[in-house]
Amino acid sequence: MKADVLLGLQWGDEGKGKIVDFFTPHYDIIARFQGGPNAGHTLEFDGTRHVLHTIPSGVFHADKVNIIGNGVVIDPVVFKKEIDDLESRNAAGLGNILISKRAHLILPTHKLLDAASEKSKGEEKIGSTLRGIGPAYMDKTGRNGLRVGDISLPDFDKRFSDLVQKHSRLLEMYRYHAADMDVLVSEWKAGIECLKKFSHIDAEHYINASLAEGKTLLAEGAQGSLLDIDFGSYPFVTSSNTTCAGACTGLGIPPSRIGRVFGIMKAYCTRVGGGPFPTELAGDMGNELREAGKEYGATTGRPRRCGWLDIPALKYSIMLNGVTELIMTKADVLSSFDKVMACISYRDNSGAIMPVSFSNNNILPVYREFAAWKLTNEKMNFAGKLPPELSTYIRFIEEQVNVPVTIVSVGPERSQVIKLSKSAWV
Ligand code: IMP
8 A cells, every 4th residue: 555645834833633533534653754742733622622742633543553663752741741631531532543763852952952952043933832842853863862772771860961952052052041950850750651551563574564565554644844944934834844755755655655635725825833835914904813823822821923825835835746636725724804815926036935045124015805705603504505706716716826626625523524526545
């Protein structure tokens, strides 16, 4: 079998968790391949909201295997909190979590270094989630990191202390002092004990053998393509490859084994943290969109910046990922507007889509106006019929990007999904 990939096409927070949860019944294995506790994947069912940070979104299904791949960075403290919370909610798939021995660990000092680095940047800060993601990936590429497989080594404690000391020297350079290192270290060690209760596996072998046996796998992306370390709006990006190639390196899957690529896009755009956002809505309209869409970070609670759909950016993400199907989320949110706009091109000097270096000042979006749709719970038709104005909006996007929209999500609940006719297989 081929592995299917599901990922965000914008700046994250596209609603990936909900869609993975919706697809999970069709797969044997759900696997996270990059990022870490900077992610906050929200799932809602039976009137309850669940937010996952490190654990794949298939964890509420008893018969599914959930893999945390080698490309993920794990904070044992967040992991333990997540497991404790899932235990209290009786998540059915808790017994089926497998962790790659090659996944890297986030140390308490990685989080301090993240904070110190951001503080030192002043106005130029990235707006990091301060979860230690950047410093942990720096140690990975700098070949200093600790991995899940190291936990069982006899000298693991020494390796940990040596790395903490190295970090402490860097923190001194930043003149950044931790409040209480002892507490942070003891929390971390409790997290390591929790991690020890799970199977640490050679995930690349497990995954490839499973695919060869005919098992189905859905790779669950985190963040969004425009936050990719290589192709995002650098330096305002995260520290991993959020694009489809990340599923290959983050799980050990050969490119020839990638099947469908599901691109998740909001009907509009949001972004948390700093960096360019060409279609950002300032003032009342941005605030209205934020309130209508409840656009506050699932991990940090920060208000998200909001704006109209950016089709040139969407085209760029679709190209990078080889997207085969689009899934539009939060189409209901735009119901409160009288008209809807979408950016169809940029008026910049080069005509380039996503130039290497750009800011809101050197890119002027050209908009097209659409009639708004009314999509209230009472009027919603889950059998696949959309209000004509929304159909027009979707048809326009499809024509522009040459990829079909197969599913439209119209609310946070698992059931609030409209399958369009082109989506024969779900
Ligand atoms: P970091 O990954 O925490 O270092 O954050 C780098 C940038 O990516 C910041 O602008 C964050 O707000 C953004 N970011 C990181 N993770 C997410 C996410 O899951 N959703 C949306 N934005 C994110």
